[in-house]
Amino acid sequence: MHAADWAALHGKMPRLYVPAEFAVGATITLPDGPARHVTRVLRLGERAPLVLFDGNGQEAGVRLADVGRKQTTVTIEAVWPGSGESPLAVHLGQAISKGDRMDYAIQKAVELGVVAITPLYTERGDVRLKGDRAEKKLAHWQAVAASACEQSGRAVVPPIYPPKALNEWLAERQEPLRLMLHLATGNVFSQQPCPASVALLIGPEGGLSDADINAATAGGFTPLTLGPRVLRTETAPVVALTLLQHHFGDV
Incomplete structure (x- = not known):
């Protein structure tokens, strides 16, 4: 999906805070907290879509690439600027x-x-x-x-x-x-x-x-x-x- 498609659908997908550098095509290892939430709470499998945000204004559409006991990784498919900030x-x-x-x-x-x-x-x-x-x-x-x-x-x-x-x-x-x-x-x-x-x-x-x-x-x-x-x-x-x-x- 393109960034616009991810942005349109991101309200329907799990959304997690991951302070990392976002780049299309990159693979990110999820920190322990988000990884546990994805695997043990949401029980998502490989290729499941997620939205990440970096805490500094960027969002990314990702898919689970590897779900294992030692680490959980995602692949970034799209990056876009967040739009939830107030003008005040x-x-x-x-x-x-x-x-x-x-x-x-x-x-x-x-x-x-x-x-x-x-x-x-x-x-x-x-x-x-x-x-x-x-x-x-x-x-x-x-x-x-x-x-x-x-x-x-x-x-x-x-x-x-x-x-x-x-x-x-x-x-x-x-x-x-x-x-x-x-x-x-x-x-x-x-x-x-x-x-x-x-x-x-x-x-x-x-x-x-x-x-x-x-x-x-x-x-x-x-x-x-x-x-x-x-x-x-x-x-x-x-x-x-x-x-x-x-x-x-x-x-």
């Missing part, structure tokens, strides 16, 4: 939450088109990561982002940056539109001009402290509300990103 570049600063809540926030934010996520330590946040635990958690979150790309059709995997203090993240922001969710305000998204890129700040379960709010305001962030009801920290980015994509992006 949103960098999400998400206060770290416990357990599955952070996974959910990252998963949904990636599905909604963010270009980067930075987990944040805020004054009221009660999660602190150090050493090996921080490295393992960061790798886990990056895998959550890659899985969300597999499901949502994105070909670019957004980076999950190492956790940092809120003030450090605020000092790095250059986006022309900077928003933080804060219940006690009447500002809404529709009052904002269309930006080229956005920084979005979401606080922890207890909300941003006065010191956090003052620091963000000093950094050029506009406080916004999502209505009279208090949303959980993993729900807030879903609603906020949906509104941003509706007003300024492709939703």
Whole structure:
């Protein structure tokens, strides 16, 4: 099949993240994770079609060439640029939450088109990561982002940056539109001009402290509300990103 034929059908085929160089005619050995998924979960055999994406914007139509115990290889038949990226570049600063809540926030934010996520330590946040635990958690979150790309059709995997203090993240922001969710305000998204890129700040379960709010305001962030009801920290980015994509992006 040609690239256009693969692209038209790729939503009906398994889609896997494989960070590799794609070239028509090349043979690639699948990493252990994708190989196990293909052979043990999907139980596909030789010549079965798949779609791979490299995480940097390229997709490839491939067929299984060798399915063995030691390795699984595929042959690339077509390569094309992915088309699942939003025209709105949103960098999400998400206060770290416990357990599955952070996974959910990252998963949904990636599905909604963010270009980067930075987990944040805020004054009221009660999660602190150090050493090996921080490295393992960061790798886990990056895998959550890659899985969300597999499901949502994105070909670019957004980076999950190492956790940092809120003030450090605020000092790095250059986006022309900077928003933080804060219940006690009447500002809404529709009052904002269309930006080229956005920084979005979401606080922890207890909300941003006065010191956090003052620091963000000093950094050029506009406080916004999502209505009279208090949303959980993993729900807030879903609603906020949906509104941003509706007003300024492709939703």
